[in-house]
Amino acid sequence: MSVENPTTAPESALLAGQAAQSPSEYLQGYLKRVTSGDLGSLPIILGLIIIAIVFQSQNQNFLTARNFVNLIVQMAGITTIAYGVVFVLLIGEIDLSIGYVSAVAAVTMTLLLREPGGWPWYAALGLALITVAIIGIVQGLIITSFQLPSFVVTLAGLLAWNGVVLIMIGGAGTVIIQDNVIIGIANYFLPPLWGWIVAAVFVGGYILFRIRQVIARRSQGLPTTPMLIVTVQSIGLAILAGIAVYVCNLDRGVPFVGIILLVFLVFFSFLATKTPFGRYVYAVGGNKEAARRAGISVQKIQVIVFMISSTMAGMGGIILASRLRSVDTAAGGGNLLLNAIAAAVIGGTSLFGGSGRVSSAILGALIIMSVENGMGLLGLSSGVKFVITGLVLLLAVLVDAISRRSRSQSGLA
Amino acid sequence: MVSDKPLLELKGVSKRFGAVQALTKVDFFSYPGQVMALVGDNGAGKSTLIKGIAGIYPFDEGEVYYDGKQVHIHSPKDCAALGIEIVYQDLALADNLDVVANMFLGRERVLPLWRLDEASMEKDCVKTLDSLSVTTLRSVRQPVASLSGGQRQAIAVAKAVMWNSQLVILDEPTAALGVAQTRQVLDLVRRLADKGLAVVLISHNLHDIFEVADRITVLRLGQKVREFDTKQTNQQEVVHAITAGQLEQVPGMVKS
Ligand SMILES: Nc1ncnc2c1ncn2[C@@H]1O[C@H](COP(=O)(O)OP(=O)(O)O)[C@@H](O)[C@H]1O
Ligand SMILES: [Mg+2]
Numbered sequence: 001m002s003v004e005n006p007t008t009a010p011e012s013a014l015l016a017g018q019a020a021q022s023p024s025e026y027l028q029g030y031l032k033r034v035t036s037g038d039l040g041s042l043p044i045i046l047g048l049i050i051i052a053i054v055f056q057s058q059n060q061n062f063l064t065a066r067n068f069v070n071l072i073v074q075m076a077g078i079t080t081i082a083y084g085v086v087f088v089l090l091i092g093e094i095d096l097s098i099g100y101v102s103a104v105a106a107v108t109m110t111l112l113l114r115e116p117g118g119w120p121w122y123a124a125l126g127l128a129l130i131t132v133a134i135i136g137i138v139q140g141l142i143i144t145s146f147q148l149p150s151f152v153v154t155l156a157g158l159l160a161w162n163g164v165v166l167i168m169i170g171g172a173g174t175v176i177i178q179d180n181v182i183i184g185i186a187n188y189f190l191p192p193l194w195g196w197i198v199a200a201v202f203v204g205g206y207i208l209f210r211i212r213q214v215i216a217r218r219s220q221g222l223p224t225t226p227m228l229i230v231t232v233q234s235i236g237l238a239i240l241a242g243i244a245v246y247v248c249n250l251d252r253g254v255p256f257v258g259i260i261l262l263v264f265l266v267f268f269s270f271l272a273t274k275t276p277f278g279r280y281v282y283a284v285g286g287n288k289e290a291a292r293r294a295g296i297s298v299q300k301i302q303v304i305v306f307m308i309s310s311t312m313a314g315m316g317g318i319i320l321a322s323r324l325r326s327v328d329t330a331a332g333g334g335n336l337l338l339n340a341i342a343a344a345v346i347g348g349t350s351l352f353g354g355s356g357r358v359s360s361a362i363l364g365a366l367i368i369m370s371v372e373n374g375m376g377l378l379g380l381s382s383g384v385k386f387v388i389t390g391l392v393l394l395l396a397v398l399v400d401a402i403s404r405r406s407r408s409q410s411g412l413a
Numbered sequence: 414m415v416s417d418k419p420l421l422e423l424k425g426v427s428k429r430f431g432a433v434q435a436l437t438k439v440d441f442f443s444y445p446g447q448v449m450a451l452v453g454d455n456g457a458g459k460s461t462l463i464k465g466i467a468g469i470y471p472f473d474e475g476e477v478y479y480d481g482k483q484v485h486i487h488s489p490k491d492c493a494a495l496g497i498e499i500v501y502q503d504l505a506l507a508d509n510l511d512v513v514a515n516m517f518l519g520r521e522r523v524l525p526l527w528r529l530d531e532a533s534m535e536k537d538c539v540k541t542l543d544s545l546s547v548t549t550l551r552s553v554r555q556p557v558a559s560l561s562g563g564q565r566q567a568i569a570v571a572k573a574v575m576w577n578s579q580l581v582i583l584d585e586p587t588a589a590l591g592v593a594q595t596r597q598v599l600d601l602v603r604r605l606a607d608k609g610l611a612v613v614l615i616s617h618n619l620h621d622i623f624e625v626a627d628r629i630t631v632l633r634l635g636q637k638v639r640e641f642d643t644k645q646t647n648q649q650e651v652v653h654a655i656t657a658g659q660l661e662q663v664p665g666m667v668k669s
Pocket of ligand 1: 430433434435453454455456457458459460461462
């Protein structure tokens with residue numbers, strides 16, 4: 001038996017405090033959050049504007065349709081890997097194996113496709129992803145069963161999977177991909193009309209979702225976002241999507257891989273914010289003990305998250321291989337691992353667990369890759385590129401730390 | 414609604430942490446409609462007893478009876494399934510989640526397609542908080558990290574009573590609260606018992622205990638030393654039992 005339900009106070013003091021939001025009150029609330037340090041995506045958007053101005057003033061080719069399409073294709077691999085990184089960071093862990101795990105998937109798939117006697121593309125892709133999913137489960141089980149730091153276990157993974165990649169490729173050096181579907185992942189562009197159709201579906205889905213949310217809250221007598229705000233935000237999204245499709249269609253069209261990024265974004269955002277699983281991921285990252293006492297199987301959540309991380313790394317590796325139309329002994333190396341982690345962090349996901357969003361992967365990757373893309377256009381040396389990318393990461397972490405401090409001072413942290 | 418059968422009964426439970434014998438053959442019970450206070454010095458084993466009931470650190474030996482039947486509680490889920498809710502001393506709220514998410518943590522309502530039913534959870538959360546007169550919150554959608562100590566405690570208590578629980582256990586619920594908020598929580602504790610729930614209250618404040626408790630169990634160094642009827646004892650006697658208590662000759666025997 002419980003003390004509440006039967007006699008519902010007709011006027012809830014709590015509800016009265018937050019009910020009846022007018023658009024201007026909503027805006028005031030937003031401004032208040034921003035001025036007290038809850039900046040949301042504002043620093044990223046500001047950063048992108050600055051990047052655009054700086055590079056465009058140096059090189060007229062930066063803000064062109066061609067380069068915009070290039071950028072989407074260039075960022076696809078690390079964005080996909082970074083989606084998985086977000087989940088690992090949310091539970092307060094780290095996965096250093098993702099670089100070479102991505103290569104394991106790419107090499108597995110490529111070798112299975114090799115003629116003669118090559119597997120069909122879906123079987124090769126499926127088995128490659130299952131393989132890396134199992135790698136993630138095993139690493140997760142080792143970390144959680146023996147209470148080892150994920151840093152160490154996945155560092156061992158980094159070394160071991162690098163070795164496995166070298167062994168698998170053997171003397172071949174480079175293995176070419178000949179399957180057209182797999183090559184199409186990163187090299188196919190939608191015909192103009194299809195670009196528009198896809199954009200319409202996404203925007204329509206968003207509007208439907210917002211309206212359903214308002215209806216659900218209204219039916220429970222809860223305060224809702226004002227319809228005017230929902231309308232303005234929907235129109236804003238429609239305009240953004242329209243511009244993106246228009247610009248892409250000026251060049252080769254919307255890259256298929258861009259659609260893949262959006263689908264992952266929607267799917268993982270849903271998983272993180274709308275499902276019990278996502279709720280538990282945040283709970284484990286915020287207070288492991290509280291999660292345990294609430295009856296959540298912490299180990300299960302952790303293992304699943306490491307599986308997601310490995311699987312998305314594998315998917316990212318396959319996208320990268322598709323773009324290059326081959327794999328070689330350098331696959332998964334270089335700064336792939338660090339770029340993927342940096343993308344999630346620059347996008348606003350905390351390294352300390354419990355705070356961040358799936359969209360930080362795509363926003364952070366957009367920053368990193370547009371800087372890299374711009375510096376490429378300017379013909380800067382790799383040394384200069386690394387230094388500048390490092391400074392961008394430092395700047396992002398500083399902005400986050402400063403906004404966090406002002407948030408905790410205003411009691412919002 | 415005072416029943417003559419205990420709802421919860423522990424017989425000879427023990428718990429050891431490495432070299433520390435935290436509990437030694439403790440007997441304990443709690444009746445519906447009564448507040449049973451659990452007192453003892455720091456390290457006496459109060460929290461360990463609670464965590465044993467909760468299934469967080471299951472007992473090494475002894476028996477647990479619930480509603481007359483022997484039960485085996487191995488996890489917090491088992492405990493909740495029986496109808497036992499616990500408010501921990503260290504609050505066990507996730508700071509990064511909002512009030513609604515914390516109140517429903519581990520027991521979310523789900524719609525088709527594995528979606529959280531946020532609207533209905535928010536509504537019932539508001540309802541429960543209103544019924545407990547917890548009205549100082551700005552919004553139930555603010556993260557718990559932004560709440561004051563009293564507000565956090567109120568959320569933790571509300572979380573425990575929102576479920577159809579039969580037994581509510583509170584581990585020092587007023588330790589960090591001011592006078593007014595302590596008052597509110599004590600009123601709430603009494604109200605729970607008057608509604609027929611069995612309540613176990615751990616507290617250091619004997620004044621509070623004498624105000625709301627029906628019986629008092631005293632632990633010392635992991636052993637049960639005495640059990641009092643609040644009406645037939647006084648603070649001096651209880652303090653003496655806490656600090657220099659002798660074991661009763663027949664463990665578990667009640668003088669009434
Ligand atoms: N998880 C644990 N590991 C080791 N020792 C513990 C643990 N929990 C409690 N103890 C020990 O058990 C004894 C009883 O502690 P506790 O139940 O917290 O006492 P109380 O709540 O009465 O202050 C203490 O000596 C404490 O140090
Ligand atoms: Mg204690």
